[in-house]
Amino acid sequence: MTLTAPRYIGVDVGGTKTLSVLVELPPHGGKPVVIDRELLPSHGRSDEAIRMIVQSVSALIERDATVPAAIGVGLAGFVDRRGIVRSAPNTPGLIGVDVAGELGLRFDLPTLVDNDANCAAVAAHRSIGRDCESLVAVTIGTGIGGGVVLDGRLLRGANGFAGEPGHMVIDPDGPECPCGQRGCWETFASGTGLARLARLAVERGDAPSVLELAGSVAAVRGEHVTGLLEAREPAAMAIFSEWAGYVALGIANLIELLDPEAVVIGGGLSTHGELLEHLIGVELEQRFATAVRDRNVRILVSAGGPEAGAIGAAILGAHRHST
C-alpha cells in the first residue's frame, strides 16, 4: 500500500487574477509540493467572482484523481471570525459574502477564507521551517497587508483583524490615506507610495529618466522606477532607496512590538528582492538601530515566490480540516 500525502486546494484571489493551486502537504511540516495550478481572471462582481473561484477549483479537481481534503481561499481584505468578507478593495463584490459557505456547499469540502497576507504568513512559516516559531509577513502591493505568526500559530486578534500594519501611522502630517487617516505606512511604503515619491522626484526635476519612461508626471507609476533598477539608473536608485527607508521604518516598528525571529516581505516587489533586502538592512543598521540592537532577526524579501499566497491558503484550509 502506498501512503500519499493529503492534497489541498489553495486559491489566491488577486485584483486581476485568481490563482488556484493543488498542493500536497507532506506530514510533519514538510515542504509543500504544487501538483497543478489554474489561472483565471478575477472579477469585481459578486456572482462572477464566486463563479471564477468555483471554476478554478473544479478544474483542479477534475484533472486530479484524488479528492482534496479541504479548500483555502485568500483575498486582500478583512474576513471576520464568522468567515464573512468585511472589506475587499480588489474584489468589492465579495463584501458581505460567506465565500467559504458558498464553496463548502458546492464542493462538500471543509473550506476556509482568510486575508491574503495571513496566507502569506503561514506559507512563509512553513517554508522557513520548524526552527522559526514567530514571524511577521508583510505583503507590499497597492497597499500593505500583514500576517503575524507567534508560537507557530497565526495571530488573529480579538476581532479577527490583527497584523494590519498598513494603517499604522508613521507621520501624523503625512499624505492623506484613502482610509481617512494621514501618514499611514502604506501611503509611503506601498507601490502607491513608491509612485508618489517618484512623482515628487520628477516634479523636482530630479528624475528625467523616470519622466521619459512615463511620458508625464501624472502617468508616473512604481514600475517606471523599478523598470530602471536593473540598469542601476541613479535617479531610480535614489527614489527606490528613499522608499526602502520607509519600508525599513515600518519593519523596525514591527520588530519593536513583536520581536519576531523573521520578517518576511512579499508582494509585487519580489523581482528586486536582493536589492530591497540590502537597502532595508542598511537603514535598520543606520537609522533604526534601536529595533535591531540586542535582537536577532532575519529580514527576508520574497522568500515565498508568486505562488506563496495560494499555497498559504491551502495550508490554512488544511488547518481548518484538522481542527
Next chain:
Amino acid sequence: MTLTAPRYIGVDVGGTKTLSVLVELPPHGGKPVVIDRELLPSHGRSDEAIRMIVQSVSALIERDATVPAAIGVGLAGFVDRRGIVRSAPNTPGLIGVDVAGELGLRFDLPTLVDNDANCAAVAAHRSIGRDCESLVAVTIGTGIGGGVVLDGRLLRGANGFAGEPGHMVIDPDGPECPCGQRGCWETFASGTGLARLARLAVERGDAPSVLELAGSVAAVRGEHVTGLLEAREPAAMAIFSEWAGYVALGIANLIELLDPEAVVIGGGLSTHGELLEHLIGVELEQRFATAVRDRNVRILVSAGGPEAGAIGAAILGAHRHST
C-alpha cells in the same frame, strides 16, 4: 484545616523608590489581596540597589508568619531570557546583574525578574478578569514601556524583548531620541514628550500660565501642565490635548497590529486618567478611526493603581513558581 491562598512577594524597582508588596493570590484568577507593603529608596549603584531589594523583601518576610511561595521583581529596562538585566535607565547599576539569581540564593525561593511594563500587563490582565484574553499595557513615565498579553499569556518574543512600543517611530523627522533614532513614540507621548510640547507652547507665548508656574522655559516640566488641569486652565488643557493626540496615535498603531480586547494605560499620569481616557477616545474617533472601525476595543487609563507594577511582579513570580 483552613486552606490559605499562597502568598507571593512582588517588587517594583522604580527610578526613585522601590515598592515591595506581599500579595495573596486566590486560585482561579481571583483578585490579588495586598497583605503588606514596604517602601524604600532606589539606588543606582549595583550593590546598593540589590541591598534595598533584599532589605524590603526581608522586612515583608519577617513581618509575615508564612513564607512566600516565590518572589517577582519588575524594573524599567530589558531583561533577557536568562534573567540578566540588559538595560535599566533608572537603575544602571543593575545592568549585567542576575538579580533573580542573587535573590534566589539569599532567600532560597523561586525568583523571577522582568520588565516593569510586562508586570503591569499581567496585573491588568488579572484585574480585568478572565473574559479578557488579550491586552496591551502601556506604561507612560519618563519613557514609554509596554507589555502584551495574548491568549492569556505574556508575549516575550524571540529575544525576550517584545512589546516595546516606546521606540516605534511615528515621525521620521521628529525630535532626536536618546536611543539614536528620530521621532520615537516616546519623544512625543511620554512625560518627557509632554514637557517638550509645553516648552514649545511657552516659547510661542501660548502658555503664560505654565511659564509662571515653572519660572523659566528651561525649567518647564510635565507637572507644570498637569498641575493646571484640575482648574481646566485653557493653555494647559491645549498642551495636554495635543499630547493626548500623540498617545492616541501610538495606541491606534498598537490596535492595528495586535487587535487586543483592551489597551491599558498606566504610569505617572494616573491622576488624570478620566480626562486622558476621554481625549484618547475623541482622537481615536476623529483622527485614527481606521484602528477602531469594526474593532471592539476598550481603552482603560490607570486601571491598576500605583501598586499594579509590584502586584504584577508577584503574579509573574507565581507563574515562575508554578512552571
